[in-house]
């Protein structure tokens with residue numbers, strides 16, 4: 001390729017974070033260092049996921065995690081990698097992980113000012129099938145005088161200072177957003193060992209005829225959800241019904257919805273009255289990304305997802321996540337049934 005065609009002004013995640021820091025006058029650099037540790041944890045998790053099949057890491061670890069799911073060996077490794085990256089950053093005081101019953105307070109970091117929530121490998125039940133899994137994370141800043149306990153995390157998603165996820169697909173795709181900021185997507189260049197900015201300022205399509213829900217649960221859905229799902233199958237203005245897309249790995253379903261538009265739903269139902277997905281480290285971080293990209297996220301009572309305060313660190317919620325107009329359609333149906341604020 002002629003030299004004139006090579007882009008030499010590459011924006012890596014490291015450069016992006018440095019530039020973001022210069023925009024915050026009172027920045028101390030702590031947040032930037034925390035994000036570097038996050039970046040390293042994604043790189044190391046990606047390494048093991050790539051090799052999982054080869055070194056037979058896809059078998060069961062023989063132990064089960066707090067929520068009783070069969071734990072895959074990679075879950076354990078992903079969790080351990082994430083915890084040690086956060087601890088060694090020296091910038092994290094308290095951590096909640098899907099794999100840990102209790103929150104972890106890092107006594108080594110008594111003056112650290114950040115709390116991190118994460119699902120180190122979400123969708124891991126799909127791992128053996130080679131389906132894309134991901135890491136979902138959120139970052140809170142400790143309130144003044146906070147000592148570092150789970151109370152520092154039982155907060156609404158509106159208080160997140162940053163959130164995002166990394167999907168380990170054909171390449172590792174990182175999506176990150178800061179409070180009140182834009183959504184930026186980075187693609188891992190394995191040769192450089194760097195995340196490269198490939199999707200600056202992501203804006204979701206306002207509407208898209210794609211719906212993503214596990215219809216195997218429809219037996220337990222309430223009336224408004226059944227009516228919404230039936231509407232998806234009716235011919236729309238263009239005479240065509242919606243397309244159905246469901247991977248069963250939230251990060252993969254969310255990433256497709258963010259890029260193409262449409263709606264992802266995991267409604268609360270009679271079988272799971274609180275819903276299945278976790279507020280702190282699945283629903284709230286995704287809600288922040290989608291809102292900052294122009295979309296919406298509500299729970300099964302049609303309340304703004306980011307306003308919900310979890311009752312405990314593993315609390316769950318129903319969720320509708322997607323293009324602005326697509327979530328409006330769900331809200332309209334619930335309003336008609338008197339099931340919306």
Ligand code: P6P
Pocket residue numbers: 122123124125214248249250251253266276
């Ligand atoms: P279901 C994966 O186990 C997960 O936690 C999410 O990643 C995913 O969206 C959901 O559960 C899939 O649940 O009941 O459709 O298999």
